[in-house]
Amino acid sequence: MPWPGWFGRRRDAEIDEELASHLRMAIADHLERGETPDTARRRALIECGNPTVAKEATRSVWTWTAVEQLATDLQIGARILWRAPTLSATAIVLIALVIGGNTTIFSMVHAILAKPAPGVRGDRLVTLGWVTDGAEHPGTSYRNYLDVAEASQTLTPILAAGFKRFIVTTSDGSYAVQGAMVTTNYFDTLGVRLARGRTFTAQESRLDASGLVAVISDRLWRDRFAASPDVVGQTTILNSHVTTIVGVAPPDFCGVALGERSDVWLPLVAAALIDGQAAALSDRRAAFVIVIGRLAPGVALAAARAELATIAQQLPREPGDSARSRTIQLFPYSGTAAGDSLVAQRGPWFLALFSIITALTLLIVCANVANLMLARALVRAREMAVRQSFGASRVRIIRIFAAEALAIGAAAWVAAALFASWTTRALPQLMEPLDGDSTRIAFDFTPDWAVLGYAMLLALVGTAIVSAAPAIRTCRLDLQPLLKTGEQGVIQGRSSVSNGLVVLQLAFSVLLLTTAGLAYRSLSVLTASDLGFTRDRLLLVTINTKAAAANNDANVRLLERMAEGLRALPGVTSASYARRPIQSFWSTERLGGGSGERPIVAERNEVGSGFLRTMGVTPLAGHDFDARGGDGGTAIVNQRLATRLWPGEPAVGRTLRLGASPQPLVVAGVVPNAFYSGYRREPDPNFVFVAASHALPPPDEATLYVRYSGTEEAMAPAIARTLRGVDDRAPIVYLRSIEEQLESLTWPIHALAILLAAFAVASLVIATIGQYAAVAFTMRRRIRDFGVRIALGASPADILASVVREGLRLTMAGLALGGALSLAAATGLRGMLFGVTPTDAPTYGLVFSLLAAASLVACYLPARRSARIDPMQALRQE
Amino acid sequence: MAARETARTDILQGTLDMLILQTLRWGPTHGYSIAQAIRSASNDAFRVETGSLYPALHRLAQRRLVHAEWKTSDNNQRARYYRLTAAGRRHLTREQTRWQQVVDAVHALMRPREQEG
Numbered sequence: 001m002p003w004p005g006w007f008g009r010r011r012d013a014e015i016d017e018e019l020a021s022h023l024r025m026a027i028a029d030h031l032e033r034g035e036t037p038d039t040a041r042r043r044a045l046i047e048c049g050n051p052t053v054a055k056e057a058t059r060s061v062w063t064w065t066a067v068e069q070l071a072t073d074l075q076i077g078a079r080i081l082w083r084a085p086t087l088s089a090t091a092i093v094l095i096a097l098v099i100g101g102n103t104t105i106f107s108m109v110h111a112i113l114a115k116p117a118p119g120v121r122g123d124r125l126v127t128l129g130w131v132t133d134g135a136e137h138p139g140t141s142y143r144n145y146l147d148v149a150e151a152s153q154t155l156t157p158i159l160a161a162g163f164k165r166f167i168v169t170t171s172d173g174s175y176a177v178q179g180a181m182v183t184t185n186y187f188d189t190l191g192v193r194l195a196r197g198r199t200f201t202a203q204e205s206r207l208d209a210s211g212l213v214a215v216i217s218d219r220l221w222r223d224r225f226a227a228s229p230d231v232v233g234q235t236t237i238l239n240s241h242v243t244t245i246v247g248v249a250p251p252d253f254c255g256v257a258l259g260e261r262s263d264v265w266l267p268l269v270a271a272a273l274i275d276g277q278a279a280a281l282s283d284r285r286a287a288f289v290i291v292i293g294r295l296a297p298g299v300a301l302a303a304a305r306a307e308l309a310t311i312a313q314q315l316p317r318e319p320g321d322s323a324r325s326r327t328i329q330l331f332p333y334s335g336t337a338a339g340d341s342l343v344a345q346r347g348p349w350f351l352a353l354f355s356i357i358t359a360l361t362l363l364i365v366c367a368n369v370a371n372l373m374l375a376r377a378l379v380r381a382r383e384m385a386v387r388q389s390f391g392a393s394r395v396r397i398i399r400i401f402a403a404e405a406l407a408i409g410a411a412a413w414v415a416a417a418l419f420a421s422w423t424t425r426a427l428p429q430l431m432e433p434l435d436g437d438s439t440r441i442a443f444d445f446t447p448d449w450a451v452l453g454y455a456m457l458l459a460l461v462g463t464a465i466v467s468a469a470p471a472i473r474t475c476r477l478d479l480q481p482l483l484k485t486g487e488q489g490v491i492q493g494r495s496s497v498s499n500g501l502v503v504l505q506l507a508f509s510v511l512l513l514t515t516a517g518l519a520y521r522s523l524s525v526l527t528a529s530d531l532g533f534t535r536d537r538l539l540l541v542t543i544n545t546k547a548a549a550a551n552n553d554a555n556v557r558l559l560e561r562m563a564e565g566l567r568a569l570p571g572v573t574s575a576s577y578a579r580r581p582i583q584s585f586w587s588t589e590r591l592g593g594g595s596g597e598r599p600i601v602a603e604r605n606e607v608g609s610g611f612l613r614t615m616g617v618t619p620l621a622g623h624d625f626d627a628r629g630g631d632g633g634t635a636i637v638n639q640r641l642a643t644r645l646w647p648g649e650p651a652v653g654r655t656l657r658l659g660a661s662p663q664p665l666v667v668a669g670v671v672p673n674a675f676y677s678g679y680r681r682e683p684d685p686n687f688v689f690v691a692a693s694h695a696l697p698p699p700d701e702a703t704l705y706v707r708y709s710g711t712e713e714a715m716a717p718a719i720a721r722t723l724r725g726v727d728d729r730a731p732i733v734y735l736r737s738i739e740e741q742l743e744s745l746t747w748p749i750h751a752l753a754i755l756l757a758a759f760a761v762a763s764l765v766i767a768t769i770g771q772y773a774a775v776a777f778t779m780r781r782r783i784r785d786f787g788v789r790i791a792l793g794a795s796p797a798d799i800l801a802s803v804v805r806e807g808l809r810l811t812m813a814g815l816a817l818g819g820a821l822s823l824a825a826a827t828g829l830r831g832m833l834f835g836v837t838p839t840d841a842p843t844y845g846l847v848f849s850l851l852a853a854a855s856l857v858a859c860y861l862p863a864r865r866s867a868r869i870d871p872m873q874a875l876r877q878e
Numbered sequence: 879m880a881a882r883e884t885a886r887t888d889i890l891q892g893t894l895d896m897l898i899l900q901t902l903r904w905g906p907t908h909g910y911s912i913a914q915a916i917r918s919a920s921n922d923a924f925r926v927e928t929g930s931l932y933p934a935l936h937r938l939a940q941r942r943l944v945h946a947e948w949k950t951s952d953n954n955q956r957a958r959y960y961r962l963t964a965a966g967r968r969h970l971t972r973e974q975t976r977w978q979q980v981v982d983a984v985h986a987l988m989r990p991r992e993q994e995g
Binding site: 014015017018019021022024025026028029047048049050051053054057058060061062 | 908909910911913914925927928929930931932933936937940953955956957958
């Protein structure tokens with residue numbers, strides 16, 4: 001006994017001696033009665049009972065038996081593990097893989113869905129979601145915010161924020177920055193303490209455009225103000241208004257939302273005024289702010305929900321507002337749920353889904369490991385029977401198994417922690433997202449206490465499952481036959497359960513692999529697909545004209561001048577502009593005038609002269625917009641729309657009406673069907689282009705399209721110079737190639753594919769090892785059977801074939817089940833697939849052959865070993 | 879197996895402790911003679927196995943109701959002698975009283991009904 005050391009050992013010796021003296025006296029008594037020494041000894045032994053039990057029971061009076069036995073058990077456990085290194089390593093790797101993987105996923109989901117944005121104190125913050133007639137909106141109007149803020153007792157303080165790009169002009173030029181227009185209690189509500197200067201005062205909520213104040217980000221302070229210590233009090237130009245900087249935000253704070261990255265914060269009313277949104281301040285329908293509040297001390301979320309539901313119904317209405325019902329929903333705030341009630345609402349749902357998947361994988365992996373342990377338990381069944389017959393209680397036997405599992409669990413947990421800390425660092429780089437200005441969203445995946453606790457829980461559950469199976473099995477065994485017949489006598493049953501697990505695991509792998517495969521296929525089809533226009537050497541330059549143009553007219557004149565300037569640049573073959581860049585949707589517009597049952601809807605963009613030429617599209621009929629003018633009141637439609645409106649008739653010269661506009665447009669040209677707004681899932685969008693010179697988009701962001709020859713590296717600086725030369729008050733928001741722009745559209749599906757692929761590979765490994773364990777288990781059971789068959793003349797090849805055949809039966813079942821599951825899942829995910837049907841044959845073919853090959857290997861290895869056994873040895877095994 | 883064992887000691891435990899203490903009232907002695915004394919005093923009804931006797935003895939020693947020391951016996955054998963302590967004596971008295979109450983109560987319950995009235 002290793003513990004509690006010398007003292008325990010002396011007590012042991014004493015007990016031994018005491019029991020021995022008892023026995024001696026008993027024998028002496030019997031001898032006195034005239035019995036022979038043999039009989040006397042036997043009778044005395046029977047009288048005294050089992051000495052081991054007596055000794056254990058007496059010892060247990062004195063020692064801290066539980067602790068001591070645990071130490072012993074652990075030692076036994078470790079010894080057992082050490083004696084079977086391959087098995088132990090397999091078990092540890094399996095559990096580490098699943099715990100590590102699940103911890104990674106959990107920490108990602110946790111980071112994305114539950115953590116506050118950096119720098120924000122997130123406790124008791126809630127996001128308000130606005131529901132009108134069942135439709136959810138993340139934002140509301142400033143007027144509504146004011147009413148809610150005034151009425152609510154449960155949410156204090158409560159903030160509103162709107163997001164906008166602003167143009168900052170300093171001595172070294174103008175540039176666009178992301179900014180937020182916020183209520184003056186913004187920083188206090190979020191628990192953000194400024195690094196320098198002060199936050200806004202209550203008086204500043206009533207500022208007009210003069211005497212404007214702003215708080216700037218740490219990044220802006222370093223980049224544009226050279227981290228000047230006396231920046232507070234300096235002035236700068238914001239959207240051509242003189243603004244005093246009153247504070248600098250702390251380095252980590254970039255706004256309430258994870259992807260926001262604001263660089264400047266302005267008092268809301270003043271910001272709306274300089275942004276030309278004065279009307280929006282008093283319009284209840286102008287939803288441009290999100291609202292976040294902090295629960296007042298002692299107020300439960302349910303109470304706040306009830307209060308806001310009442311407030312929502314009492315909100316005054318704009319005349320003509322026909323909404324029947326109006327409610328406000330409250331969600332716990334997080335960096336992704338800031339102002340986005342959809343994410344906030346679906347967040348817990350996603351978490352639940354992930355938890356189910358996680359629990360399922362954990363269960364399957366643990367079952368696999370338990371299977372491995374079971375195969376070992378079989379070998380040790382006799383050992384356990386002997387232990388029991390020597391007086392070890394069942395509890396003790398179970399504890400030995402538990403100790404073994406605990407040793408595995410501990411080792412696996414360490415491995416899992418290392419694995420997870422690596423993946424949480426590596427994964428964000430793998431799925432680098434692009435946001436508006438090509439900066440990476442700062443996902444914080446570093447595990448926190450919630451994540452660590454989660455990992456511990458997983459390890460605990462895993463250990464429990466792994467130790468329970470063999471222990472239960474041992475305890476259910478009847479001792480007698482086991483002791484009599486040895487190993488072969490008890491090998492029975494249980495295989496149907498382990499086979500079922502193998503099938504389940506295989507099915508699961510199929511599901512993950514096909515989903516990942518479909519996502520990848522979809523991605524490759526997507527990037528290879530013909531959009532209908534020329535993608536080669538096309539640059540998109542998004543600029544902001546707010547500071548440079550006073551009105552819509554000046555805006556269009558400026559854009560035309562810029563396109564003109566670019567055309568004059570050597571290397572530029574053509575240039576034009578559009579109100580919106582290539583993005584997943586342009587604004588949609590109902591086409592009036594149709595007699596139609598169903599309204600015809602088209603995506604609309606205002607474009608400059610020469611737009612079609614720059615896109616590399618030749619009109620099928622009519623002509624491009626040109627700079628000579630005379631485009632007033634004309635539109636260009638794609639062929640599908642033309643056919644839809646005027647089937648079988650020439651479209652050029654016909655008129656159509658857009659939306660509520662009373663003025664009809666004359667069709668000037670018809671262009672081929674192409675995906676002008678980028679990748680699309682539905683195959684047949686309608687497009688209508690309106691001449692910017694006619695529709696006059698307001699000063700804001702616009703995108704110049706530049707077709708060039710030569711290299712992008714040479715072109716980009718020349719473009720920037722030219723645009724600054726035309727008007728340096730219109731900063732470039734970003735410049736990117738069309739490929740980059742298209743890539744940003746496919747990023748979500750790309751990230752999903754990577755994630756699924758990682759999951760799928762892990763699942764494949766787990767499935768293969770699981771099947772290996774099950775087949776190896778079966779092999780052990782049937783080793784005598786094989787011996788008999790070989791002795792009767794079966795060749796090793798026969799044995800091999802029969803084993804592999806049996807293994808592959810499981811594979812078939814798994815593949816069939818997995819195939820069905822995948823079909824169901826892929827049909828559900830149809831919306832995310834592009835150009836690939838849910839029954840894509842190459843994907844399924846590849847997945848099936850991959851899994852078949854893997855399980856062939858998993859069956860072959862143990863089968864080969866059993867085919868090689870010596871029949872004599874197998875038969876002699878008892 | 880564990881379950882059976884517990885059931886047996888549960889029934890015996892309280893009584894066994896009392897029987898041991900009662901035996902030790904007649905003077906210090908070793909485990910074997912305690913077992914023999916209980917056996918003969920009960921007319922062979924109670925056979926105490928070592929698996930019950932020694933745990934009970936050691937438990938009593940732990941609770942300082944008995945004191946144990948190694949001595950050489952009459953026929954020159956080394957044995958561990960147990961002696962009743964003052965606390966043990968008090969405990970025995972209390973236990974006997976309690977036992978008597980239990981016996982009386984059980985007896986009253988088991989008495990034929992017609993004798994009640």
